[in-house]
Amino acid sequence: MSEENKQNETENGATENEQEELGQIASQALRGPKFGVFEQLICQHLVQATVTSHSLLKIHFITDAALMLDAEKVKSLDIDTEKLEVVKAVCDALRNKTVTQKGELHQFSVKFGFEHTEENYNKFIMPFWGKAERSDLYHFPHFIHEGFGTRVIRFHCPNCHSVVGDSLQGKTGYNGDYCVFCGQNLTPQYTPVNARPGPYTTIAHRKGSDVPYWYYFFEVCRVLSRVGYSQLLNAFLKWAMPYTMELMRKLTQAVRPEIYNQIAAMFISAKKDIEK
Numbered sequence: 685m686s687e688e689n690k691q692n693e694t695e696n697g698a699t700e701n702e703q704e705e706l707g708q709i710a711s712q713a714l715r716g717p718k719f720g721v722f723e724q725l726i727c728q729h730l731v732q733a734t735v736t737s738h739s740l741l742k743i744h745f746i747t748d749a750a751l752m753l754d755a756e757k758v759k760s761l762d763i764d765t766e767k768l769e770v771v772k773a774v775c776d777a778l779r780n781k782t783v784t785q786k787g788e789l790h791q792f793s794v795k796f797g798f799e800h801t802e803e804n805y806n807k808f809i810m811p812f813w814g815k816a817e818r819s820d821l822y823h824f825p826h827f828i829h830e831g832f833g834t835r836v837i838r839f840h841c842p843n844c845h846s847v848v849g850d851s852l853q854g855k856t857g858y859n860g861d862y863c864v865f866c867g868q869n870l871t872p873q874y875t876p877v878n879a880r881p882g883p884y885t886t887i888a889h890r891k892g893s894d895v896p897y898w899y900y901f902f903e904v905c906r907v908l909s910r911v912g913y914s915q916l917l918n919a920f921l922k923w924a925m926p927y928t929m930e931l932m933r934k935l936t937q938a939v940r941p942e943i944y945n946q947i948a949a950m951f952i953s954a955k956k957d958i959e960k
Contacts, residue, residue, distance in 0.1 A: 723939045725749070777794050796808065809898070824909060842882070
């Protein structure tokens with residue numbers, strides 16, 4: 685498997701190949717006994733959500749199934765449609781992120797399917813990302829537009845990798861010539877018998893005081909690092925999965941158990957046939 689496919693598998697929720705395979709399995713399984721189209725589609729999505737181990741793909745199938753329900757059924761099942769809209773929109777954005785290779789690194793770009801406004805930030809992003817302004821979303825500061833703030837050179841201890849200073853605040857992590865975190869001597873020394881490196885540097889970005897955080901957030905999501913994408917993904921999954929599992933439980937009430945069980949059995953049988 686190529687590095688790009690591995691990347692999609694672990695951080696995009698599932699590879700495209702897996703989603704296609706699940707579709708083939710469902711198509712083969714549903715050639716058996718015919719049920720009502722509505723129940724068949726709901727069961728198909730629920731079974732696919734059950735067999736996949738990828739969280740975003742699981743959310744995708746369950747939210748799609750919920751969107752098939754009519755207003756009366758949604759009301760009877762007491763489904764929170766506002767939260768459903770948010771979970772669906774963010775899940776789609778995270779699944780459909782794009783990756784651009786930058787030398788040996790990869791830049792992740794998450795493009796949300798709604799207008800980048802403060803109102804939409806409060807509706808779609810704040811529920812899982814939090815109310816307080818957060819600047820710890822890892823990204824490539826080189827590609828942030830200058831109007832969003834200031835680029836900062838950070839100095840790291842070569843031993844413990846802690847930040848010991850930056851180009852704006854100076855040597856904040858120094859105790860004399862030593863790292864306050866691990867005691868490493870930070871004064872570089874190069875002799876024929878000894879080589880002691882000084883701090884190494886990385887570039888960070890500090891949001892401008894006149895830039896609203898919601899505006900800055902959407903800009904950062906355009907140039908995320910691998911770690912930054914994982915931060916965003918994990919925060920979303922922690923918030924969305926409990927709702928999604930409860931939604932799945934409610935959806936099972938919209939179909940007859942005997943139909944679900946028959947489709948699940950046929951799905952598993954078809955999966956085994958395809959894997960042979």
